[in-house]
Amino acid sequence: MQAKRVATIAILAGDGIGPEIMAEAEAALGEIAAVGGHRFDLVRRPIGGAAIDALGCPLPSETLTTCRQADAVLLGAVGGPRWDKVDSKIRPEQGLLGLRSGLGLFANLRPVTPHPALFGASPLKPEKLEGVDLVVVRELTGGLYFGRKLELPDQAEDVCTYTVAEIERVVRRAGDLARARRGKLTLVDKANVLATSRLWRRVAEDLVRREYADLDYEVVLVDAMAMHLLSRPTDFDVIVTENLFGDILTDEAAMLAGSMGLLPSASLGEGSRGLFEPIHGSAPDIAGQQLANPMAMLLSVAMMLRLSLGLDDEAGLLEQAVWDCVSEGQVTRDLGGSLSTGEAGAAVRSRLSQVAA
Numbered sequence: 001m002q003a004k005r006v007a008t009i010a011i012l013a014g015d016g017i018g019p020e021i022m023a024e025a026e027a028a029l030g031e032i033a034a035v036g037g038h039r040f041d042l043v044r045r046p047i048g049g050a051a052i053d054a055l056g057c058p059l060p061s062e063t064l065t066t067c068r069q070a071d072a073v074l075l076g077a078v079g080g081p082r083w084d085k086v087d088s089k090i091r092p093e094q095g096l097l098g099l100r101s102g103l104g105l106f107a108n109l110r111p112v113t114p115h116p117a118l119f120g121a122s123p124l125k126p127e128k129l130e131g132v133d134l135v136v137v138r139e140l141t142g143g144l145y146f147g148r149k150l151e152l153p154d155q156a157e158d159v160c161t162y163t164v165a166e167i168e169r170v171v172r173r174a175g176d177l178a179r180a181r182r183g184k185l186t187l188v189d190k191a192n193v194l195a196t197s198r199l200w201r202r203v204a205e206d207l208v209r210r211e212y213a214d215l216d217y218e219v220v221l222v223d224a225m226a227m228h229l230l231s232r233p234t235d236f237d238v239i240v241t242e243n244l245f246g247d248i249l250t251d252e253a254a255m256l257a258g259s260m261g262l263l264p265s266a267s268l269g270e271g272s273r274g275l276f277e278p279i280h281g282s283a284p285d286i287a288g289q290q291l292a293n294p295m296a297m298l299l300s301v302a303m304m305l306r307l308s309l310g311l312d313d314e315a316g317l318l319e320q321a322v323w324d325c326v327s328e329g330q331v332t333r334d335l336g337g338s339l340s341t342g343e344a345g346a347a348v349r350s351r352l353s354q355v356a357a
């Protein structure tokens with residue numbers, strides 16, 4: 001176990017299943033603090049729809065300030081039908097977008113490592129899933145989600161803009177990651193149609209030629225990638241792509257793992273402070289029923305322990321506890337189990353105390 005650590009963690013539970021899965025994240029952190037002798041100061045703040053209801057805006061300044069002062073940020077999910085009126089100018093999702101850009105978190109790492117015990121939960125055949133181990137590095141603070149928007153009664157517009165600097169920094173992050181892994185980097189774009197994609201392709205190819213010539217580098221168009229992810233997922237190591245494409249492809253990739261409730265993510269900028277959240281949303285269809293799978297949230301906690309707090313051993317123990325429970329069938333309904341969110345979280349904590357002993 002590593003040296004004792006005191007850390008401040010901003011806790012943003014958000015909406016829908018957010019509070020249910022965050023309760024399990026907090027409890028797991030309590031267990032890890034007890035096991036390792038660490039002190040985690042949890043500072044809870046509203047975001048998204050909960051913040052709109054309480055304070056009238058999806059990202060209150062106190063929430064952003066708390067996150068800027070914290071060593072790391074954990075987020076559940078935001079959004080839901082309550083705030084989804086088509087003509088609404090204030091939306092929960094703006095809170096999350098504002099947080100990502102406000103903290104300068106331009107690289108979103110989404111690992112996809114299907115576990116053999118869950119091969120049956122994926123629509124793909126086990127022989128396709130054996131050996132799948134990839135990371136999507138999604139650009140997180142540019143592109144269509146952040147461009148100028150025009151909404152008129154009979155016309156609408158979303159502007160997609162990328163600069164050389166925005167592309168270089170995220171491709172460099174992906175290149176470093178590929179070099180530390182299996183040495184393969186795949187750029188996904190739509191350069192046959194989009195000007196921004198042609199810029200991505202030129203900048204990425206230049207950068208790879210200059211700084212990452214040792215990598216096995218390929219370029220795939222995004223529509224074909226949607227197919228390749230299912231037909232040859234073992235061929236990929238690190239995939240780098242723009243904001244929108246990365247968002248869509250990773251929901252698809254969740255089906256390799258078996259459930260939306262299994263994929264964690266880390267959003268990183270230049271410093272060590274990151275934002276850690278499952279890739280899924282607030283799942284209004286199951287919210288408030290203790291049906292949510294907390295594993296993606298717990299795996300996000302593990303990414304936080306490793307990447308922002310430097311607690312590699314604890315991260316490994318938590319991941320082992322999650323996969324042990326999964327292997328034993330201690331899982332929620334989405335994976336064919338019968339455990340509630342709270343029971344699945346408790347199973348992981350119980351396993352954690354065993355593996356740490």
Ligand SMILES: NC(=O)C1=CN([C@@H]2O[C@H](COP(=O)(O)OP(=O)(O)OC[C@H]3O[C@@H](n4cnc5c(N)ncnc54)[C@H](O)[C@@H]3O)[C@@H](O)[C@H]2O)C=CC1
Nearest residue numbers: 077078079080260261280281282283284285286292293334
């Ligand atoms: N990072 C965030 O906060 C995100 C927020 N959203 C928001 O979430 C709301 C719902 O969006 P949807 O399109 O329904 O996507 P979603 O990811 O919330 O749900 C899609 C499907 O996956 C299931 N699912 C998701 N997480 C699960 C979990 N942990 N355990 C078991 N099943 C799970 C849901 O029940 C649903 O059937 C929207 O308001 C959307 O804007 C969507 C994606 C990301």
Ligand SMILES: CC(C)CC(=O)C(=O)O
Nearest residue numbers: 079093096097247279280
């Ligand atoms: C702003 C979010 C709702 C976008 C999203 O779906 C995601 O980040 O996964």
Ligand SMILES: [Mg+2]
Nearest residue numbers: 247248251279
């Ligand atoms: Mg998404």
